[in-house]
Amino acid sequence: MSQPNHLKVALAQIAPVWGDRDATIEKIKTAIIEAASNDAELIVFGEGLLPGYPYWLSLTDGAAWDTKVVKELHAHYTRNAVDIERGDLQEICVLAQNYNIAIYLGIIEKPMDRGGASLYCSLVYIDQEGVIQSVHRKLQPTYDERLTWAPGDGHGLRVHPLKQFTVGGLNCWENWMPLPRAAMYAQGENLHIAVWPGSDYNTKDITRFIARESRSYVISVSSRMAIATDFPKETPHLQEVLKRAPEVSSNGGSCIAGPDGEFILPPDITTEGNIYHTLDFNKVYEERQNFDPSGHYSRPDVTQLTVNRERQWVVKFND
Template sequence: MENLLKVAMAQIAPVWLNKAATIKKIEATVIEAAKNGSELIVFGEALLPGYPFWLALTGGAQWNTNVNKELHAHYVRNAIQIEGGELDGICQLAKKNSIAVYLGIMERPQNRGGHSIYASLVYISQQGEIKSVHRKLQPTYDERLTWAPGDGNGLQVHPLKQFTVGGLNCWENWMPLPRAALYGQGENLHIAVWPGSDHNTKDITRFIARESRSYVVSVSAMMSKDDFPKDTPHVERILEKAPQVLANGGSCIAGPDGEWLVEPIIGKEGLFYHTLDVNRVYEERQNFDPVGHYSRPDVTKLIVNRERQSTVDFEDD
């Protein structure tokens, strides 16, 4: 039925900072979700190849140290160059299995020189096509030591059966204007991706659902002390101060009335499923629609710059 959509939340740990091994794990997870009838699968923020946990554990703000420079270089080498085809295998699986994918990656784009990295949320359609790459607008706190700020190009929504899906990375879900940019394009299924932990998802998931009268699917990764590969640069230094659990999950789903459909899932790695009915959106929009009948564009209006930013524009003959 076109009004129903089965969603899979992939609450998994990466093979930390190993993009080849993490891609294999992602591909296996996509196949499993498709076998279970999922039409959309969502992975956490920066899952490919992992979140920069070392910054809080090794004095990440210390200037010009070998530890920080070598870990950053390792991170950059394991970031994804989409232009080089590094997501092609996942795209092919999406097409083969008619499953859409929202995937959090560390992107190393060629159009920004190929050396800086961005926390990007990639949407792959059921036809296996990359339809948007949203670079996180504002890295949070110590993320700014290794991630670059993105742009508005990825503030896009996509048709999926009778739904209109859009997504944001982690704390930019707290930014009201990017949310409004998606609402204004008809979003009724909001995807929020996180590096992990219910302290992020437990409040904002229900808030966005109630504000937008949409479904909100929050998906987080997992990470424990045991998940750090032994061949990671300076792994002993990282483990000295690492807690046993760095990301406990917290993936969850709220309905268009802001109530839980799936409460935050803590400490469990795996795939978690739920089927959404778009009719519930129409029911809840009856009394409130933030960009429709309950808005005043003659008084307040948002302007969005969706140009993909680049340092150099060439005007070749």
Template sequence: MSTPFRDDTLKVALAQITPVWLDKQGTLEKVKQSIEEAANSGAELIIFGEGLVPGYPWWLSITHASAWDNRIQKEIHAHYAKNAIQIEKGDLRSIQSLAQKHQIAVYLGIIERPQDRGGHSLYCSLVYIDAQGEIRSVHRKLQPTYDERLTWSPGDGHGLQVHSLKSFTLGGLNCWENWMPLARTALYGLGENLHIAVWPGAVRNTELITRSIAQESRSFVISVSSLMRKSDFPADTPHLDVILETCPEVLANGGSCIAGPDGKWILEPVADTEGIVYETLDFNRVLEERQNFDPVGHYSRPDVLQLSVSRERLHSVKYE
């Protein structure tokens, strides 16, 4: 076998960490510490879990969140919104500066409160920051899952983008979006060969679909999850007594993992461990597996089957 070109290998870092729950600044500090650690270990790409900043809305499933006009639910939601990320106001500038300083690319899951939709509703967004510190895409989750719809808004196709990093083409989706075959296909059609799947944290979510997407796409697939335990809720959380009343001891046990383009494990799901896991990927493995199957290339029939994708950033009001 020939020796791979330097651009054909990529050292990746999977940051499986616990947020400082519903504390934007506290969680951003943990993110920055992880970026520093990963950069010092030679990583070229670091990935964080779904909605890590400021955290997943765990209270929804354990506090009767669908109760109408409920004071407790309103107050928790307001606290959540105040700690959401406002990109337009510079909330991610410190992360961008670190990425530029260390020449490391970042995929970061955030809860976004965007000004272009009025500045009050929340979106589960996946942000890609390149190694020059520029935000290249903000993908708002197309369809919040089940009880998530009580606090998150549905996104649009604007963030269905891919990004070049050395020989690789990266794309990413949030949690159960990864089960949406057309969303995956939209990224395959842009040349994706390293798929990023971010999750709130559970081995049960990542252990099957990570390998399945890899087999379907003949790409590398990296799943990154967070951790969350009952003991991780900060003491100043609004209505903490209500949240803890029926809260399980473990809400998120991790499950970060990597599958290769042949669908086999490179890194099996890591559970119950906080920290950063590293692997080096070889781009040549993609070309090897595309020899017999390429879902949007030689093994496709665009004369029979085609996908139409709208990448318009949707707005409720258009000003002339």
């Protein structure tokens, strides 16, 4: 067990078995068990890892209206999305409890509270007792993602205690949105989790910027994926997907920046598997001495942010 002010983290830079929920869960479980055997206390997986990012949209004319290829790929993707209420994450929660390890996991969610058919890019936090503490649905899908993902809500803009740290997370380009970042800072966040589908292009700048702006640790975690090898042969219309597929669709780029805004672990585009590091909470206090965005360097009498954290429902029943 590490010291109280230390937290050992694992960055799970792995590929999904694309579009296969059950097979991807097995890879996730393997990564968790390995992390626990290396004394990690938190493991983070990339955006939408379970069951994968919707790469086909940019490869099969995803904006075309009413085409067989796009509709059947979307249906396959939906069948393999995660139904939390049904217990799809139960095995992962059990591992968290058994190994006393917290988990941030990017999933594609098909929640029953929105009918069970629309998809949301969600970031799930499971605590060290195996309890799902928050499910953050991505506020604004980016560009072609909107063709398959629905916009989320503010319900999951929450932080969680983890040893001496206060941890929170956002999905991909949400990390570029100033107001959601401010909402996390105001709740005392000092370990920020940024999950990405997989590219050092995204992580190399914003990771350090958020760390310097917030005077917090920032962990960016991305997947690695080669489309030619990581799409199962059972994927609908696979040959159409592969026609324009690059050799590598996600090169990773997972990294960690410290509260001073400098890289502790620069973007990694080579590792396939878990990347480990131990964080020292004292560094947060050191950097907050001269700047604290929600404390002594804020002016709530001049500017304030209002956040609606109500889960959005289409119908409210007064039974």
